[in-house]
Amino acid sequence: MKKMELFDTLFWFYLWLQFHQYQVVGRAHPTESDEHPKIYRMKLWATNEFSDFWVLLNIFIKYFLRKLKKAKKSNSQVLTINEKNPTKIKNYGIWLRYQSCIGYHNMYKGYRDTTLNGVVKQMYTKMASRHRVRFPCIQIIKIVTIPAKLCKRDNSKQFHNSKIKFPLVVKKVRPPTRKLKTTYKASRPNLFM
Amino acid sequence: MPFKRYVEIGRVALVNYGKDYGKLVVIVDVVDQNRALVDAPDMVRGQMNFKRLTLTDITIDIPRVPKKKTLIEAMEKADVKNKWENSSWGRKLIVQKRRASLNDFDRFKLMLAKIKRAGVVRQELSKLKKDTSS
Numbered sequence: 001m002k003k004m005e006l007f008d009t010l011f012w013f014y015l016w017l018q019f020h021q022y023q024v025v026g027r028a029h030p031t032e033s034d035e036h037p038k039i040y041r042m043k044l045w046a047t048n049e050f051s052d053f054w055v056l057l058n059i060f061i062k063y064f065l066r067k068l069k070k071a072k073k074s075n076s077q078v079l080t081i082n083e084k085n086p087t088k089i090k091n092y093g094i095w096l097r098y099q100s101c102i103g104y105h106n107m108y109k110g111y112r113d114t115t116l117n118g119v120v121k122q123m124y125t126k127m128a129s130r131h132r133v134r135f136p137c138i139q140i141i142k143i144v145t146i147p148a149k150l151c152k153r154d155n156s157k158q159f160h161n162s163k164i165k166f167p168l169v170v171k172k173v174r175p176p177t178r179k180l181k182t183t184y185k186a187s188r189p190n191l192f193m
Numbered sequence: 194m195p196f197k198r199y200v201e202i203g204r205v206a207l208v209n210y211g212k213d214y215g216k217l218v219v220i221v222d223v224v225d226q227n228r229a230l231v232d233a234p235d236m237v238r239g240q241m242n243f244k245r246l247t248l249t250d251i252t253i254d255i256p257r258v259p260k261k262k263t264l265i266e267a268m269e270k271a272d273v274k275n276k277w278e279n280s281s282w283g284r285k286l287i288v289q290k291r292r293a294s295l296n297d298f299d300r301f302k303l304m305l306a307k308i309k310r311a312g313v314v315r316q317e318l319s320k321l322k323k324d325t326s327s
Contacts, residue, residue, distance in 0.1 A: 089222055089224050089230055089240075114230065114239075118240075156225075162202070162256075162257045163202070164200075165200065165201040166199060166200055166201075167196035167198065168243055169196075174209075174210065177214075193198060
């Protein structure tokens with residue numbers, strides 16, 4: 001097998017809350033002129049809804065392989081898909097390109113999370129809330145785990161404290177299961193922690 | 194009133210919502226403003242929203258993100274289990290659990306015990322009344 005080429009572009013699917021990272025590996029069909037076409041690997045984030053996933057996967061493969069590497073869906077094949085799952089708090093930096101009503105903009109965002117998928121989800125929700133940018137308008141250019149020294153955003157840096165200590169100001173009073181929820185309560189809740 | 198219970202590394206918290214409801218967990222690191230990395234001897238370390246946690250008075254002495262073994266040792270040393278079960282909060286939860294798991298026969302026995310206790314109390318009360326009136 002020839003050397004795999006890694007795309008810098010990454011795609012994300014926001015159909016459900018949980019993202020899984022998939023690495024899709026594909027290549028053009030072998031033809032007479034090219035017995036061993038180059039294999040390309042792309043990281044995709046998708047939810048569990050496999051039917052949609054496959055549809056979208058194929059579309060994106062088509063988009064990327066076609067736009068960037070001249071391999072149309074009709075003559076390309078998907079080779080493997082696998083998942084990834086870690087567990088330790090990391091600082092992530094995301095470079096992204098998004099489309100606003102005015103035009104395209106580049107951004108760098110920093111988030112703290114345990115998993116890559118979690119950061120992705122965070123990023124999408126925050127972009128949606130702060131900039132009203134929807135999922136299809138965001139392209140992720142790069143995601144990198146950053147050592148604490150190189151974090152730029154104060155919001156992340158304030159948690160780089162091994163003796164971190166803060167009070168929870170308001171206690172959210174809620175029943176332990178949604179079944180026990182009632183519209184009316186006999187007494188006012190005590191919000192003091 | 195100033196705050197007494199802080200989110201800090203080593204704070205023991207009670208999970209008050211979700212799959213791990215009722216468990217005592219230790220805050221092992223803070224992800225961001227809303228979430229903590231949380232660990233307990235019998236669960237995989239994971240992140241939890243602070244909304245699901247109620248802080249307790251108990252803290253243990255651990256470094257940031259300790260190994261599971263270190264965590265368990267620290268919990269033994271601080272005697273978290275006993276402290277919790279002897280605290281009034283912990284005792285109340287135990288009683289609640291016990292009450293919820295009573296079967297019909299237990300509830301019958303409970304009813305008889307309550308009646309008996311009420312009878313004894315009323316006897317004493319009537320004795321006191323007689324003493325004061327006489």
